[in-house]
Structures are given as structure tokens and as C-alpha cells.
Amino acid sequence: MRYISTRGGADPVDFVTASLAGLAPDGGLYTPEEFPTIERPSQNEEYHVTAARVLKAFAGDTIEYDVIEDLAAKAYGAFAHQSVAPLTQIGQGKWMMELHHGPTLAFKDVAMRFIAQLYDYALGMRGERMTIVCATSGDTGGAAAAAFAGAENVDVMILHPHNRISPVQRVFMSATGASNIHNFALEGDFDQCQAIVKELFADEQTKRRLNLSGVNSINWTRIAAQSVYFATAQAQLGANAKIRFVVPSGNFGDALAGYVAARCGLLNGFECHVAVNANDAMARLLNGQDLKKGHTTPTVSPAMDIQVPSNFERLLFEAAGRDGDAVKTAYDQLAKDGVAPLPAKALGPLGCMGFTASAVTDEETFVEMQRTLDETGWQVCPHTAVGLHAARYADETDSVDVVLSTAHAAKFPETVKEAIGQDAPLPLRAHEFTSRPEVFETGPMDIAHVKERMVALSRVTA
Numbered sequence: 001m002r003y004i005s006t007r008g009g010a011d012p013v014d015f016v017t018a019s020l021a022g023l024a025p026d027g028g029l030y031t032p033e034e035f036p037t038i039e040r041p042s043q044n045e046e047y048h049v050t051a052a053r054v055l056k057a058f059a060g061d062t063i064e065y066d067v068i069e070d071l072a073a074k075a076y077g078a079f080a081h082q083s084v085a086p087l088t089q090i091g092q093g094k095w096m097m098e099l100h101h102g103p104t105l106a107f108k109d110v111a112m113r114f115i116a117q118l119y120d121y122a123l124g125m126r127g128e129r130m131t132i133v134c135a136t137s138g139d140t141g142g143a144a145a146a147a148f149a150g151a152e153n154v155d156v157m158i159l160h161p162h163n164r165i166s167p168v169q170r171v172f173m174s175a176t177g178a179s180n181i182h183n184f185a186l187e188g189d190f191d192q193c194q195a196i197v198k199e200l201f202a203d204e205q206t207k208r209r210l211n212l213s214g215v216n217s218i219n220w221t222r223i224a225a226q227s228v229y230f231a232t233a234q235a236q237l238g239a240n241a242k243i244r245f246v247v248p249s250g251n252f253g254d255a256l257a258g259y260v261a262a263r264c265g266l267l268n269g270f271e272c273h274v275a276v277n278a279n280d281a282m283a284r285l286l287n288g289q290d291l292k293k294g295h296t297t298p299t300v301s302p303a304m305d306i307q308v309p310s311n312f313e314r315l316l317f318e319a320a321g322r323d324g325d326a327v328k329t330a331y332d333q334l335a336k337d338g339v340a341p342l343p344a345k346a347l348g349p350l351g352c353m354g355f356t357a358s359a360v361t362d363e364e365t366f367v368e369m370q371r372t373l374d375e376t377g378w379q380v381c382p383h384t385a386v387g388l389h390a391a392r393y394a395d396e397t398d399s400v401d402v403v404l405s406t407a408h409a410a411k412f413p414e415t416v417k418e419a420i421g422q423d424a425p426l427p428l429r430a431h432e433f434t435s436r437p438e439v440f441e442t443g444p445m446d447i448a449h450v451k452e453r454m455v456a457l458s459r460v461t462a
């Protein structure tokens with residue numbers, strides 16, 4: 001199994017190389033040369049076994065099945081629910097897939113836990129160490145910190161804007177108790193943190209010195225690991241069930257993982273409703289409108305405040321008949337002009353890939369949080385509420401709805417309080433974090449300072 005770039009200008013690489021690399025050298029996203037056919041899980045197959053089979057299909061010859069199963073068992077043993085991604089009924093023909101049973105209470109744990117195991121193993125085999133750097137406004141940093149805590153071969157450096165993330169989000173990154181996780185609270189905003197990360201990656205010398213990599217949502221292994229719970233949902237509802245997945249969407253990683261599951265034969269057909277907030281780029285793109293850079297609007301579902309959903313590039317590659325040149329032309333123009341039409345040949349296919357979409361306002365999100373509480377007695381997080389609201393008003397079909405619950409309500413206590421007037425207490429298992437001291441260093445939003453500190457802290461030897 002080899003991986004090619006969506007922009008057609010990079011040499012094919014194997015699974016481990018694609019996973020460790022993040023972006024392809026031509027700026028594109030790695031994607032498998034062909035989608036493997038994967039046998040559907042039975043209802044009784046354990047989650048980590050399904051995960052191992054799916055990931056083995058994507059890994060090809062690079063790693064033995066037994067090793068992958070061992071990595072998956074370690075990754076998913078840390079979940080508070082033994083089925084990892086349980087379905088609960090919320091109405092007639094309506095289910096919620098609870099993806100928030102991981103250590104940091106958000107679905108990003110599902111992929112990050114596996115990636116951490118994979119990286120540590122693969123680097124160990126290569127006799128290498130690596131530094132992972134990421135900027136975070138919330139969930140990704142926590143998931144990465146918790147997943148890589150104690151990794152032998154990986155140091156993690158997380159940049160966040162000082163005093164601009166919620167205390168709950170910060171505690172998952174800063175109270176891991178692990179000496180290989182380093183947090184920088186910088187004076188400024190998230191976009192500036194992200195700009196520093198971009199500069200670090202553009203600086204070849206630092207990149208080499210620290211053996212830098214990322215774990216952001218364009219990493220193929222994240223997509224592969226997330227395709228697993230679409231397959232287990234299908235298995236639980238029955239092989240013949242017709243399902244419409246409703247996915248709260250930001251960078252489009254989760255929704256794309258559903259598409260990938262379908263392409264690998266893991267689903268009975270494919271219907272996916274993409275639910276977005278006021279940042280509705282993904283809804284517009286699925287309608288064939290232009291790629292456009294723009295400012296994000298802050299909403300009560302901040303993990304979805306995205307203007308250019310990075311994983312859309314992978315869908316566009318498929319819609320354009322895997323024409324890397326056409327994709328490259330569009331993204332080059334986007335970089336140059338801030339706007340670019342989609343390739344003409346992609347427009348027809350894009351409408352036939354099983355996706356629909358709708359946008360949900362903050363006000364509707366609040367209303368939905370209260371309605372869900374009234375109807376089921378449950379507190380839901382604002383991102384999940386975007387999905388629940390979209391499902392409530394989407395066109396009726398003869399499919400059942402499975403709405404993805406992407407985070408635990410307790411991760412957004414201020415919003416929950418405002419919406420439903422209740423506290424959202426952290427589950428007991430989070431006390432693992434709240435009982436430890438927070439460790440982070442504050443500093444100026446200055447790349448020279450950040451670089452110097454990273455070199456001082458990293459275990460990568462030059």
C-alpha cells in the first residue's frame with residue numbers, strides 16, 4: 001500500500017513515512033494509491049480488533065498485524081467505555097455515537113491515541129527521535145499531550161495563547177505529569193501561535209535540528225483511525241441498516257473518514273450530513289462554490305471555527321478523478337489570490353458522493369442543547385448540538401440518523417451553563433488531570449524565543 005499526494009507532485013511513500021511526514025513535500029495531502037477492501041466487523045468483534053484490521057489494511061507490509069493489534073489494544077485500553085464508540089438511542093430512528101470516552105473527553109483522542117502508539121513504535125524501530133509541535137486553541141493540544149505523555153521517542157511542544165483557552169482545556173495539556181510534554185503559553189492569539197508553527201516548519205535548519213513533525217488533522221493515520229467507528233456503528237445497527245451519519249464538522253477530517261469507510265466496503269451505502277456553524281465553508285464547497293480564504297467567526301463551537309477545511313482537498317482529489325494537477329491548480333490559485341474556483345470536472349461528481357450539509361447558528365445551538373436536555377435528560381457539548389440540530393431539520397430520508405457526539409459537555413462548562421443553566425461537572429476520570437499540578441511556561445510571541453526553548457528542551461540530538 002503506497003501513498004500519493006493530492007497534488008500529484010510527490011514520490012509515492014509507504015504508510016509509516018506518510019504518517020510521520022504529515023504534509024507531502026509538494027504541499028498536498030497523502031492519500032492511499034487505492035482504497036483497500038476491508039471485511040466488515042461482526043457485532044461481536046472488539047473495537048481494538050476492528051481498528052487493527054482497518055489500520056493493517058492501510059499499513060500494508062510496513063507493520064505486522066500482531067504489532068498493530070498490540071498498539072491498538074494499548075491505544076483503546078485507555079477509554080472509559082469498553083466499546084470505545086458506543087451508540088445510544090436519542091429518538092425513533094435516531095442515535096448518538098459517543099466519541100467522548102477518551103482521556104481528554106473529545107473524539108480527537110480516538111485517532112491521537114493510536115498515532116502516539118504508532119509513532120513511538122515506528123521511531124523506535126528506526127532508532128530515531130522526533131519533536132512534535134502544534135498550536136492549539138483547544139482540543140487537539142490536549143489530545144496530543146495526553147496521548148504522547150511518557151512516549152520514549154517523542155517530545156511534544158504545544159503552543160497556546162496565554163489566558164485565551166479555557167481552564168478545562170488547558171489542564172489536559174499541562175497536567176499530564178510527563179516530562180516529554182512541554183507547554184508554551186504565549187502572549188497573543190491563536191493565529192499568531194499557528195503562524196509560529198508554520199515558520200518553524202519552513203525553517204529547514206530547525207526542522208532538521210528538532211526532527212519536527214505535526215499531528216494535525218491532515219495526517220492520514222487520523223483519517224484511517226477515525227474510519228473505524230463508522231464501521232462499528234454499521235455493525236451494531238446491522239449490516240442492512242441504512243444510515244445517515246450526521247457529523248459536526250471543522251477541518252472535515254471526521255466526515256471524510258466516513259467516506260473512506262464507505263469506499264473500503266465497511267458501510268451499507270453512504271449518506272453523510274455535514275453540520276457546520278457560522279463558518280460554513282464546507283457547506284458552500286459541497287455545493288460547488290469557490291475555495292476562499294477568509295476570517296473565521298468565533299462561535300460557541302470553537303473547534304469548528306474553520307474557513308478552509310483542510311481535508312476537503314482529499315475529497316476534491318476524488319471528485320476530480322484523482323487529477324493531482326487540477327487540484328494543484330486550484331490550491332495554487334487559492335494561495336495566490338485568496339479565492340479559486342473548483343476544477344470544472346469535479347463539480348458533477350462532488351454532488352453525487354453522498355454528502356449534504358447545513359449550517360447552524362449559535363442561537364440554534366443553545367436551543368438544541370436545551371431541547372436535548374428536555375427530551376433525553378442529557379447535557380451535550382455545543383459541537384454535538386450543532387449536529388443534533390442539523391439532524392432535526394435535515395430532509396427526511398428512509399435512513400436512520402447517527403449523530404456523532406464529538407466532545408463531552410464538561411469540556412465546555414461556560415457554554416453549557418449559558419445554554420441550560422446547569423453546571424457540567426467533569427467525570428471522575430478527569431481527576432487524573434485535575435489532581436496534578438499544571439506545568440507550562442509563559443513567554444513572548446516570538447519565534448526566536450520559542451526556537452531557543454524548544455532546542456533546550458528537546459531530547460532529539462543533533
Ligand SMILES: *Cc1c(COP(=O)(O)O)cnc(C)c1O
Pocket residue numbers: 106107108139140217248249250251252253254255303304383384406407
Ligand atoms: C475537532 C473537532 C470537531 C471537528 O472535527 P473535524 O474532523 O475537524 O471536522 C468537532 N467537534 C469537536 C469537539 C472537535 O474537537
